[in-house]
Amino acid sequence: MIYTKEVENMCPVAKGxxxxxxxxxxEGKWVHSKKIEDISGFTHGVGWCAPQQGxxxxxxxxxxxxxEEALVETIGCSGMTHSAAMAAEVLQGKTILEALNTDLxxxxxxxxxxxxxxxxxxxxxxSAFSDDGLAVGAGLEDLGKGHTSQVGTIYSSSLKGPRYLxxxxxxxxxxxxxxxDQIIGYKYVHLGKMMDNIxxxxxxxEAIEKASGTYGRFDEAVKKIDPREA
Numbered sequence: 651m652i653y654t655k656e657v658e659n660m661c662p663v664a665k666g667x668x669x670x671x672x673x674x675x676x677e678g679k680w681v682h683s684k685k686i687e688d689i690s691g692f693t694h695g696v697g698w699c700a701p702q703q704g705x706x707x708x709x710x711x712x713x714x715x716x717x718e719e720a721l722v723e724t725i726g727c728s729g730m731t732h733s734a735a736m737a738a739e740v741l742q743g744k745t746i747l748e749a750l751n752t753d754l755x756x757x758x759x760x761x762x763x764x765x766x767x768x769x770x771x772x773x774x775x776x777s778a779f780s781d782d783g784l785a786v787g788a789g790l791e792d793l794g795k796g797h798t799s800q801v802g803t804i805y806s807s808s809l810k811g812p813r814y815l816x817x818x819x820x821x822x823x824x825x826x827x828x829x830x831d832q833i834i835g836y837k838y839v840h841l842g843k844m845m846d847n848i849x850x851x852x853x854x855x856e857a858i859e860k861a862s863g864t865y866g867r868f869d870e871a872v873k874k875i876d877p878r879e880a
Contacts, residue, residue: 674773677783683771686715686745691775692784695766699757704730708762709789712770715745721789722759723799730756746770796842813877819865826864826871835866837874 673680676690683689692711698704704727711719720741722734733756741749750767754760769775777783790797806812812833814822820840828834840861847857868874 674771675778676773676775677777678779678781681773686747689715689746689770690777690783691770691773692719692777692788693766693769693775695762695764695769697758697761697763697765699727699730699761703727704756704758706730706734706756706758706762708759708766709792710741710746710749710766710770711784711786711788712746713783713786715747717741717744717746717749719786719789721792724756724758725801727756727758730758733759794842796840796846798840798842815877817865819863820861822877823862824868824874825877826866826868827873827875828867828870829872831873833866834871835864835868837862837864837868 671682671684673682675681676683676688681688690713692709694707694709697706697708705725707723709719709721709723710717720738722738722741724730724734733754737754737756737759740752740754744752746767749763754763793799800818801816802818803816804812804814811831814825814833814836816822817836817838820838820842822836822838824837825833826835826837839858840863844857844861847860848854852860
């Protein structure tokens, strides 16, 4: 340590109060975090690129400062999906400080990492009050059966109205309209379940039927349209 002459010539004055950092909730415990290894938790962060053409949802499961699990989901930019593939390889096994200072290939993923870092170190995680936190694998549980991201895609125009294309249930095959041409339900195919069926050797047409369902008053519709064609 190098000191200036001015500081060296000062007389020593004892430090009085010992003011500890405020405790933060971590996996069911209150922790005075002083080092990176004091940090644990599972949480999400969202980021965006500078032109805001795309966004990233990043989920990390951190144990003793180390990223044990990472889920990278992106939307809106074709190149970002490849960035997510590289970021997922980079993140696991790093400390959260290393990850914060690592180029994760895409601005949106870097921004998500920054936002998520702030949540974790301030104790604002999803597992803050869960004893021992969430098991590694909780990120996959977020995706549900079929391990596919939940994406909502809806298009609308003032001339022709809304078109539901993809919702939580899956790929929208048909929209059900009432006598006033208002949407009252839809038919969907869950792509993750469909692919699971096909991998089991089920005929593709049967696999689609097994993974299909309806929502709302679809069966009462007076008109059914393909949102991508009609």
